[in-house]
Amino acid sequence: MALAGVWGHLLPALKADLELLLGSNGDANMEGALIARDKVGVQDFVLLDSHTSEAAFLNNLRKRYQENLIYTYIGSLLVSVNPYQELDIYTVTQMQLYRGVNFFELPPHLYAIADNAYRVMCNEYNNHFILISGESGAGKTEASKKILQYYAVTCPTTEQLQTVRDRLLLSNPVLEAFGNAKTLRNDNSSRFGKYMDIQFDFKGAPVGGHILSYLIEKSRVVHQNHGERNFHIFYQLLEGGDKDLLCWLGLERNPQKYTYLIQVSGSWNGSGRCAKVFSINDKNDWKIVRKAFSIIDFTEKDIEHLFGIVASVLHLGNIQFEEDICSDALRCLSSLGYLYFQVLSPLNVDLAFYARDAVAKAIYGRTFTWLVNKINGSLANKVGFFFEQFCINYCNEKLQQLLIEMTLKAEQEEYELEGIEWEPIPYFNNKIICDLVEQKHKGIISILDEECLRPGEATDLSFLEKLEEKVGDHAHFVTRKLADQKTRKSIDWVDFRLLHYAGEVTYCAVGFLEKNNDLLYRNLKEVLCNSKNSIMRDCFLLSELDNRRRPETVATQFKNSLTSLIEILMSKEPSYIRCIKPNENKEPGKFDDFLIRHQVKYLGLMEHLRVRRAGFAYRRKYELFLQRYKSLCPATWPHWHGPAAEGVERLIKHIGYKPEEYKLGRTKIFIRFPKTLFATEDAFEYRKHLLTTWDGGRSIKLEAFWRGALARRAAKKRTWAVQTIRKFINGFINRKKPLCPENRDFVRLSQYYYLMKLRDHLPKNVLDESWLQPPSILEEVREFQCKGLSFSHQLQQKVVTSAVFSGKKEGYLESLGQPFLETRLSEFSKPLEASLAGVEMLIPTRCFQYVTPVIKYDRNGFKARERLLVLTQSSAYVVEMAKIKQKIEYSTLKGISTSNLSDGIVVIHVPEDNKQKVGNWDTAPVSWCLK
Numbered sequence: 001m002a003l004a005g006v007w008g009h010l011l012p013a014l015k016a017d018l019e020l021l022l023g024s025n026g027d028a029n030m031e032g033a034l035i036a037r038d039k040v041g042v043q044d045f046v047l048l049d050s051h052t053s054e055a056a057f058l059n060n061l062r063k064r065y066q067e068n069l070i071y072t073y074i075g076s077l078l079v080s081v082n083p084y085q086e087l088d089i090y091t092v093t094q095m096q097l098y099r100g101v102n103f104f105e106l107p108p109h110l111y112a113i114a115d116n117a118y119r120v121m122c123n124e125y126n127n128h129f130i131l132i133s134g135e136s137g138a139g140k141t142e143a144s145k146k147i148l149q150y151y152a153v154t155c156p157t158t159e160q161l162q163t164v165r166d167r168l169l170l171s172n173p174v175l176e177a178f179g180n181a182k183t184l185r186n187d188n189s190s191r192f193g194k195y196m197d198i199q200f201d202f203k204g205a206p207v208g209g210h211i212l213s214y215l216i217e218k219s220r221v222v223h224q225n226h227g228e229r230n231f232h233i234f235y236q237l238l239e240g241g242d243k244d245l246l247c248w249l250g251l252e253r254n255p256q257k258y259t260y261l262i263q264v265s266g267s268w269n270g271s272g273r274c275a276k277v278f279s280i281n282d283k284n285d286w287k288i289v290r291k292a293f294s295i296i297d298f299t300e301k302d303i304e305h306l307f308g309i310v311a312s313v314l315h316l317g318n319i320q321f322e323e324d325i326c327s328d329a330l331r332c333l334s335s336l337g338y339l340y341f342q343v344l345s346p347l348n349v350d351l352a353f354y355a356r357d358a359v360a361k362a363i364y365g366r367t368f369t370w371l372v373n374k375i376n377g378s379l380a381n382k383v384g385f386f387f388e389q390f391c392i393n394y395c396n397e398k399l400q401q402l403l404i405e406m407t408l409k410a411e412q413e414e415y416e417l418e419g420i421e422w423e424p425i426p427y428f429n430n431k432i433i434c435d436l437v438e439q440k441h442k443g444i445i446s447i448l449d450e451e452c453l454r455p456g457e458a459t460d461l462s463f464l465e466k467l468e469e470k471v472g473d474h475a476h477f478v479t480r481k482l483a484d485q486k487t488r489k490s491i492d493w494v495d496f497r498l499l500h501y502a503g504e505v506t507y508c509a510v511g512f513l514e515k516n517n518d519l520l521y522r523n524l525k526e527v528l529c530n531s532k533n534s535i536m537r538d539c540f541l542l543s544e545l546d547n548r549r550r551p552e553t554v555a556t557q558f559k560n561s562l563t564s565l566i567e568i569l570m571s572k573e574p575s576y577i578r579c580i581k582p583n584e585n586k587e588p589g590k591f592d593d594f595l596i597r598h599q600v601k602y603l604g605l606m607e608h609l610r611v612r613r614a615g616f617a618y619r620r621k622y623e624l625f626l627q628r629y630k631s632l633c634p635a636t637w638p639h640w641h642g643p644a645a646e647g648v649e650r651l652i653k654h655i656g657y658k659p660e661e662y663k664l665g666r667t668k669i670f671i672r673f674p675k676t677l678f679a680t681e682d683a684f685e686y687r688k689h690l691l692t693t694w695d696g697g698r699s700i701k702l703e704a705f706w707r708g709a710l711a712r713r714a715a716k717k718r719t720w721a722v723q724t725i726r727k728f729i730n731g732f733i734n735r736k737k738p739l740c741p742e743n744r745d746f747v748r749l750s751q752y753y754y755l756m757k758l759r760d761h762l763p764k765n766v767l768d769e770s771w772l773q774p775p776s777i778l779e780e781v782r783e784f785q786c787k788g789l790s791f792s793h794q795l796q797q798k799v800v801t802s803a804v805f806s807g808k809k810e811g812y813l814e815s816l817g818q819p820f821l822e823t824r825l826s827e828f829s830k831p832l833e834a835s836l837a838g839v840e841m842l843i844p845t846r847c848f849q850y851v852t853p854v855i856k857y858d859r860n861g862f863k864a865r866e867r868l869l870v871l872t873q874s875s876a877y878v879v880e881m882a883k884i885k886q887k888i889e890y891s892t893l894k895g896i897s898t899s900n901l902s903d904g905i906v907v908i909h910v911p912e913d914n915k916q917k918v919g920n921w922d923t924a925p926v927s928w929c930l931k
C-alpha cells in the first residue's frame, strides 16, 4: 500500500492541493456493505433525501461537524472536515474496532477506508491507491499519517518487519522538517508533493516502501511571504542543536542573524523578525528528527553532511556582494570545507545576488531530493510561484480526470459484467483542459518549451504571444487581448487565464521562461561538484556536466513525472478522501459556509454524489444481501435453501420493492434509490432489536411471548400481531426503568428511544407479520439459562471449536447448533457409572473438565474396549473399572488428530517414551483411538 502526493502550497485562486495515499485495493462499490447509520444527519450523502442540492449537502456536513462527526461518506468516498482539535477517535481501540469490519458497518472513518483498501488488497491480490485531496490546512498530511499509523498497528508484523514499519513512520518527521514550513494557512504546511508506496507481502505484512517527492518549493529557502517561515529544519537546528554542533557549523543560535530567515518580505512584525509560533516547538521537533535519523539508517557522516548543508545555506544567505569584496560569511563557508568558491564573477551585484539565491535553492532542492531518495525511491522536483501554481493546477486537472474516469469506468464495467443496461451519466470531462496544457506541439507546456529552447530573444511576453497565436481560440484559454470588453479589465497584459474545471485562474506569465529553464550557472555547478561534502557531490554529479545535452525543462519534467504517476494510479483500485478546511482561523467547531461551499465545488463533491446517485446507489452480492435481510421474509427466515438469487427475489417481492427501484444482475442486486435501502435497513434494525434485545442478563422473553402470540394469531390475525409487538415493546420498555441503578446500562436507554422512533416509521408490511421466530441461538441461550450454564463460557468454547474445525470437519456446523455439555453422564452404561464413582475417589470431581465414555481401540488387533475419558485442567485420564489406566499430561502431548469426516474418532499422540504407567496398565501406546 502506498502514500503519495502533497501539494499544499500557493493556491490562492484554485486552492486545490493534493495528497495521495497509495496502496493496494479498494472495493469502490458497496460490496458487502452493511449500513449502520449514526444518528446525526446521514453518514452517507447518498442517503440524503431525493434531491441533491448543495444546501442539503452543506446542512448535513454542518450538522455532523457540530457534533464532532468529521467524516461522512459519498458512497465509498470519504469527506473529512478538519476538526482543529484532538478527537478521541484515533486510539488503538478504535483501530481494532475498524479492523476487518465491513466498510459501512461502523460510522465513517479514515480507518474504514484504510482497512477496506487493505482487506481487498489481501483478498484479491490487487493494488490500490487512496487519493487524499483538499486545500492547504484541510488535513491531508494528518490523514495520511493516521492511515500509516493504522497500518503500523493493525498489520501483521515480525521483528524484522518492524524496521520497515518504523522507517515508514519515522520518515515523516524527517520529511516534514525539511519539506514543511509555517504558512499563513497552515503552521505545518507540506511544501512538496508526496507519493508514498507501501508494499505488503502475500501475508499482508508491510515489507517495504518508497516515497516520491514532487515540486519542493525551493523559492521558500530564499524568500518567504509575509507571516510565513522558512523550512522547519533551519529553526530546529538553531533552536535544538547543541552548542558544539552550532560552533562547528559556525552558527549562532539567534535566527535573526540569518538573512534567509528574516527576508524582507518576511519581516512581518515590522522589524524583520519572525514572531514566535506557538503551535511549533522547534526544540522538541529537533529531538524527534535527530532520533528519527538514527532509526532510518542514516550514518553519523550522512547526518553531519546534511546539517553542514543546512548551515551552508544559512551562511550563503548572509553573503553580501559589493564591488570586489568577499564577505566573512564566504570565508566561513570555505573554512568549513563545504564549498570552495572561486569568485571570478563577471556579474554585477544584482546578478551576483541572483546567482547566490540560485545556488541556495539548488542546494536545498537537490538535498531534499537526495534525502527522499535516501529514505526510499527517487525523483526530481523544481519551481516556484505562478509557474508553480500552474503546474499544481495542471496536476489537479489530471487527478480530477482520473477520479471521474475511474468512477464512471468502474460503474460502467460493473453494469456490463452484471448484464445491466447502462445509462450514461452526463459529466464535465476536463480532458479538454488537460489537453490544452499537455498536448504535444500544441499544448501550453510545449509552447513554453519551444520558447525556452529556441535561439534568439525569447521573453515571457513572446511566450504569451505564442500562446495567443496557438491556443487563442481554445474555449478554456483567455488573455487580455482575447477577452471581451467585460472581462478585459480583470486581466493584465502579462496574464493569461485558464478556465479550470474548478474555476478560473489567472496566471502572470512573468518568470515562466526562467523558471522553466531553472538555470544554474555552469561554473557554480562545477564548484558544487567538487565539494568535500559527499551529499553535495552526489547532488551535482559530474556526469550531469559531461552531458552536454540540454536538460529537460521543469515543466516537461513535471509533465513526465505526472504521466508516470497517473500510469501508476490507473493500474490500481481507487479510494478517495476529500479533506475540507472548515474555517480560515484554525478554530475548532467553526463552520464557515462560504468557504466550505467553495471547497465542495472545486473538490467536485456534488458531481461525485450525482454520479453515485445517477446509477444504482447500492449493489450487493446476493448471498450478502440475503444473509442480512432474510429475517424480513417468512420464506427466507431462518434459512433459505435454494440459490441466493432466488431467495433475494422472494425477499424483495415480499418487502414490496417496485420494479423501478432495483435490477437483478448476474451475481448482485442493484438498488437504484438510497431510500429503498434505507427503508429495508430500518426494517432490519427493527427486527434485529426485537430478536436480540437482552433482558438484564437473562434470556429475553421474546420467544415465549412470540409463541403465545402465534397461538392466538389465528383468532385475531394481523392487527392483533401488530398490537402484540407493540405491547411487547412497551412492556419491555416499561420494565426497564432505564435510569434505575441496576439498569445503569445507558445503551439500553438509547436502544429504547431508538426502537420507539423506529416503530413509528416502519413500512407497514414489516409490522404485519407474526411468523418471525427468534434465531436458534436465542433458544440455545434460553436452554443454557434453564440449565444454569454460562452462555459466555459456551460461546467461548464454540469460538475455539470454530477456529479448529470450521471448514475442516464434516458435520461440524450441525454440532455447533447444539449446546456443548460438560459431561455426558447420561450416556454411561452401568459399569462405566461404577468406574466414575471409583475414579472420584482418585480425582476430585471439581477437577473434572469433561467426562465421556469412549471406546478404546487396542493396537493389538484393534480390539474395542469400553473406557471412560476424564479430562482435567492438566491431564487426560483413561479409566476402567474404577482404576486409572493411563494418565497423559497435556504438556507431554505430541498432538491430537481427528478425521475430517462426520465421526467421533480422536487420536491422541503421546511420545514413544511415555512409560507413565498407572494402575495395572501395561503398555505405552503411541496413539490412542477413542470413540
Ligand SMILES: Nc1ncnc2c1ncn2[C@@H]1O[C@H](COP(=O)(O)OP(=O)(O)OP(=O)(O)O)[C@@H](O)[C@H]1O
Residues within 6 Å of the ligand: 006, 007, 008, 009, 017, 019, 082, 083, 084, 085, 086, 087, 134, 135, 136, 137, 138, 139, 140, 141, 142, 143, 186, 187, 188, 189, 190, 191, 579
Ligand atoms: N484529524 C485531525 N485531528 C486533529 N487536528 C487535525 C486533523 N487534521 C488536521 N488537523 C489540524 O490541522 C492542521 C493542518 O493539517 P495538515 O497539515 O494535515 O493539512 P494539509 O492539508 O496537509 O496542509 P498542507 O497542504 O498545507 O500541507 C494540523 O497541523 C492539525 O493541527
